[in-house]
Amino acid sequence: MEENRCLVCHPAVCCVERDYEIILLCDRNALASVTVSGVTYTDNNNGVMRTDTPVHKIRVPGEALDAAGQYTVNLAPLADHCNYYPKPEPTQTYTYAFCPVPKDPDLPVQMYVLADTHGDGNTPARAATAIPGNQLLILNGDIGDSADTEDMITTMHRLASAVTGGTRPVIYARGNHDTRGHRAERLTDYVPTRDGTTFYSFRQGPVWGVVLDAGEDKPDASIEYGGVCDFPGFRQAQTAYLSSLIANRENEYEAEGIRYRIAICHMPFLDSRHAFSKTTPEIYAQWVSLLNRIGIQVLLCGHNHCLDVLSPAVYDGVEKPAFPTLLCATMNAHPARGQDTWIPGQYTGTCVVCRDGVITHTFTNQDGETVTI
Numbered sequence: 014m015e016e017n018r019c020l021v022c023h024p025a026v027c028c029v030e031r032d033y034e035i036i037l038l039c040d041r042n043a044l045a046s047v048t049v050s051g052v053t054y055t056d057n058n059n060g061v062m063r064t065d066t067p068v069h070k071i072r073v074p075g076e077a078l079d080a081a082g083q084y085t086v087n088l089a090p091l092a093d094h095c096n097y098y099p100k101p102e103p104t105q106t107y108t109y110a111f112c113p114v115p116k117d118p119d120l121p122v123q124m125y126v127l128a129d130t131h132g133d134g135n136t137p138a139r140a141a142t143a144i145p146g147n148q149l150l151i152l153n154g155d156i157g158d159s160a161d162t163e164d165m166i167t168t169m170h171r172l173a174s175a176v177t178g179g180t181r182p183v184i185y186a187r188g189n190h191d192t193r194g195h196r197a198e199r200l201t202d203y204v205p206t207r208d209g210t211t212f213y214s215f216r217q218g219p220v221w222g223v224v225l226d227a228g229e230d231k232p233d234a235s236i237e238y239g240g241v242c243d244f245p246g247f248r249q250a251q252t253a254y255l256s257s258l259i260a261n262r263e264n265e266y267e268a269e270g271i272r273y274r275i276a277i278c279h280m281p282f283l284d285s286r287h288a289f290s291k292t293t294p295e296i297y298a299q300w301v302s303l304l305n306r307i308g309i310q311v312l313l314c315g316h317n318h319c320l321d322v323l324s325p326a327v328y329d330g331v332e333k334p335a336f337p338t339l340l341c342a343t344m345n346a347h348p349a350r351g352q353d354t355w356i357p358g359q360y361t362g363t364c365v366v367c368r369d370g371v372i373t374h375t376f377t378n379q380d381g382e383t384v385t386i
């Protein structure tokens with residue numbers, strides 16, 4: 014490790030489509046790049062290296078990083094991005110091993126789901142590291158308590174760092190609290206996106222997935238929001254995106270080697286017992302239908318601050334989901350089914366295993382104990 018290092022924590026290597034977005038947090042302005050197998054990818058804006066930012070996102074080809082099994086982060090602090098003779102400091106380099114999910118569809122895949130961490134970068138990380146064998150980290154929304162401050166937003170990066178050490182892939186999904194506050198409109202500077210959107214497909218080994226973003230949990234006209242929300246069009250764009258995935262299915266979920274299909278969305282938009290599914294029910298009905306057509310095997314959610322497995326019966330739409338919905342996280346080490354409590358220093362998340370074509374789950378707490386509901 015470098016002395017006077019400007020890298021704040023280990024990188025978050027985030028899956029987007031077939032690529033990775035490597036996200037770097039710095040404590041000062043710097044030129045940033047990542048080198049994979051001798052090829053260097055820079056953080057630039059139309060050819061101009063970005064420096065006036067504490068966070069850098071660098072997209073690298075998935076095949077290249079998977080094959081290399083390691084990458085090197087290059088950071089050259091630059092205090093003054095002046096118009097003549099800028100003088101970067103010597104480049105700091107940080108090399109990480111990287112372990113993607115193996116491509117062999119006959120091998121099991123184990124992933125861990127955190128959601129509703131609400132600014133806690135410690136206890137949930139204990140849950141995700143208390144059991145061995147997790148190959149993929151899923152951060153499923155409300156990771157900060159809001160997007161009001163950089164400290165809240167960077168809960169995502171601190172959790173990814175603590176759990177993966179920059180060596181394993183991360184899937185990120187935005188939650189409704191992540192849409193709130195002074196920096197919410199700039200959240201996408203800090204998190205992975207596909208052409209700027211927080212919804213995208215991804216592939217890791219034999220697992221194909223789609224990340225959806227239901228936005229806020231109340232109607233946009235709710236007095237709580239004061240007019241800062243406009244989510245229906247954003248949700249409709251995801252309807253169109255799901256349709257485009259179906260149209261391109263041979264390169265998406267029907268691609269060679271895909272054996273498992275999952276969906277990830279912070280909010281369980283199909284739980285009709287709750288008002289939040291009534292915001293744009295016609296759009297959510299389309300999502301259910303399209304996810305059924307894709308053949309999704311499980312939908313991973315958070316939001317309700319409880320553990321549960323939702324049956325199709327909780328959905329009052331015409332076309333029932335053909336997949337179960339898991340509510341994956343609660344701030345309670347020994348919760349009852351559906352119990353929403355918030356106990357400081359306690360957390361239960363979900364370990365999801367894909368094996369022999371079947372997807373199963375186990376709830377485990379911050380001490381690694383299996384939680385039965």
Ligand SMILES: [Fe+2]
Pocket residue numbers: 129131155190316317318
């Ligand atoms: Fe939450």
